[in-house]
Amino acid sequence: MQVKVKICGLTRTEDMQACAATGVHWVGLVFHPASPRFVTPEQAARLHNAIPTADKGGPLRVGLFVKPTFEQVAATLNQVPLDILQLYTDEKTALTLKHQTNKKVWLARGVARTEDLPSDTSFDGYIIEAPSQKGDTRPGGLGRTFNWTLTEHWHAPAPWLLAGGLTPDNVAQAVRVSKTRAVDVSSGVEERPGIKSALLIEKFIKNSQKGACVHQE
Numbered sequence: 001m002q003v004k005v006k007i008c009g010l011t012r013t014e015d016m017q018a019c020a021a022t023g024v025h026w027v028g029l030v031f032h033p034a035s036p037r038f039v040t041p042e043q044a045a046r047l048h049n050a051i052p053t054a055d056k057g058g059p060l061r062v063g064l065f066v067k068p069t070f071e072q073v074a075a076t077l078n079q080v081p082l083d084i085l086q087l088y089t090d091e092k093t094a095l096t097l098k099h100q101t102n103k104k105v106w107l108a109r110g111v112a113r114t115e116d117l118p119s120d121t122s123f124d125g126y127i128i129e130a131p132s133q134k135g136d137t138r139p140g141g142l143g144r145t146f147n148w149t150l151t152e153h154w155h156a157p158a159p160w161l162l163a164g165g166l167t168p169d170n171v172a173q174a175v176r177v178s179k180t181r182a183v184d185v186s187s188g189v190e191e192r193p194g195i196k197s198a199l200l201i202e203k204f205i206k207n208s209q210k211g212a213c214v215h216q217e
């Protein structure tokens, strides 16, 4: 797989198994109570146990937290051995959590202009997505796209994933325009919030690779 894929917001064992079977690089578990994809640490542990770990060829586990405290992250890590923390918080808190937990940290950043693109090399990766809007009930998972040309000439300080409103129908174009090497999707491969479709996951992965072929020629 040339373009790496993360499927986020998994709540069911069968969806974890579909991700593992299709060879996605990362699966995301949402620990934000306001999300329709929220899972408790106990539910996450069951999902984690349903598929091979990364050292046995399974996907890496990414835990998504919105403005978390150290206590919330530590209590979650006690139940489920996450590989990466995807954080919606400020840089200082994220860096402190990285040192406290000794985990890889990806920062999520909404981008409206090139000036919003991060330059800090302290993090292990970035999720680059649509900026929040007034009235949003959560900072992501809303199926909203942004101007993909913004990242076209960006010299990223760390590996990054393009996110926000990606679907099997637009992912090839998104990869082509943004020049990303990795994509992240939640709502675009769902039958309804939290319920993934194995068929849409398969289509999404296949189409994401089509975008890569064009810009690598």
Ligand SMILES: O=C(O)c1ccccc1N[C@@H]1O[C@H](COP(=O)(O)O)[C@@H](O)[C@H]1O
Residues within 6 Å of the ligand: 008, 009, 028, 030, 032, 035, 036, 037, 064, 066, 088, 127, 129, 138, 139, 140, 141, 142, 143, 144, 163, 164, 165, 166, 184, 185, 186, 187, 188
């Ligand atoms: O998925 C959620 O419910 C969610 C809640 C809070 C913050 C982020 C969330 N999801 C992340 O948002 C992006 C884009 O999602 P979508 O494909 O537009 O639905 C992705 O990184 C999800 O992991």
